[in-house]
Amino acid sequence: MTLRESRATDREGGPEWMLGQIEAIAADWKFDRCGIGFGGPVDFPTQTVTLSTHVGGWKRFPLVERIKQRFNVPVIMDNDANAGALGEAIYGAGRGARPMFYMTLSTGIGGGIVLDDSTVYRGADSYAGELGHITLKPDGPECLCGSHGCFERLCCGMWLERDYGKSAKELMQEPEFVERYVIDLARGLKAAVMILNPARIVIGGGIAKAGDALFVPLRAELRRQVTSWSRARLEVVPAGLGDDSVLYGCLGIFKAATTPSS
Numbered sequence: 001m002t003l004r005e006s007r008a009t010d011r012e013g014g015p016e017w018m019l020g021q022i023e024a025i026a027a028d029w030k031f032d033r034c035g036i037g038f039g040g041p042v043d044f045p046t047q048t049v050t051l052s053t054h055v056g057g058w059k060r061f062p063l064v065e066r067i068k069q070r071f072n073v074p075v076i077m078d079n080d081a082n083a084g085a086l087g088e089a090i091y092g093a094g095r096g097a098r099p100m101f102y103m104t105l106s107t108g109i110g111g112g113i114v115l116d117d118s119t120v121y122r123g124a125d126s127y128a129g130e131l132g133h134i135t136l137k138p139d140g141p142e143c144l145c146g147s148h149g150c151f152e153r154l155c156c157g158m159w160l161e162r163d164y165g166k167s168a169k170e171l172m173q174e175p176e177f178v179e180r181y182v183i184d185l186a187r188g189l190k191a192a193v194m195i196l197n198p199a200r201i202v203i204g205g206g207i208a209k210a211g212d213a214l215f216v217p218l219r220a221e222l223r224r225q226v227t228s229w230s231r232a233r234l235e236v237v238p239a240g241l242g243d244d245s246v247l248y249g250c251l252g253i254f255k256a257a258t259t260p261s262s
């Protein structure tokens with residue numbers, strides 16, 4: 001059974017406000033494990049929030065400890081893109097495709113890399129796959145990370161809305177806009193293709209729900225940018241689990257933690 005509740009974020013509210021919301025929503029729910037897909041960098045080995053570039057107050061906030069104390073269940077946390085990647089790789093649109101690259105195209109942009117053994121590649125400091133902050137335009141507008149012209153600054157939902165005064169959902173219904181938009185989007189994805197040569201790229205998050213209106217021009221543009229010089233396959237598909245990629249990814253993390261590796 002799936003219970004679902006989503007609420008808008010109060011950007012000024014900070015972690016205590018967020019915890020209050022979680023407590024209010026989950027107070028009557030019965031569950032025996034809790035998985036958290038945090039929308040920012042997470043130090044996975046120590047299970048701590050690094051920070052959020054989108055909202056303040058989260059730097060090293062002890063989220064896992066606080067949820068454990070409140071609900072008295074095992075809690076696992078990862079960056080939302082890493083969790084989403086694992087969910088799609090094991091249960092969704094990335095099944096059978098390894099290595100797989102997952103990108104969440106939402107308020108921000110995140111990436112996750114799933115290896116041949118269906119584990120997430122997190123790198124030395126849990127920062128692997130942070131595709132949102134590769135530089136597409138050095139002279140471009142300033143990003144929340146302090147750099148300029150980041151992939152996320154040019155293509156994510158929050159900035160699209162600020163730059164164009166319309167929601168990403170509305171913009172994806174304008175073919176002329178999408179034709180321009182996919183140029184930067186493909187530039188970002190090309191970096192992932194060149195470094196990882198993934199068997200498949202799965203894109204989740206709200207903007208990916210635009211479906212063919214986005215994916216058809218995106219595939220054409222990516223094929224144009226990754227010239228025939230490269231024989232790397234270019235398979236780009238929308239997420240198969242919709243809003244549940246992260247939920248299933250956390251299930252995958254729990255299963256990996258309880259299954260002794262052989």
Ligand SMILES: [Zn+2]
Binds near residue numbers: 143144147150153
């Ligand atoms: Zn940035």
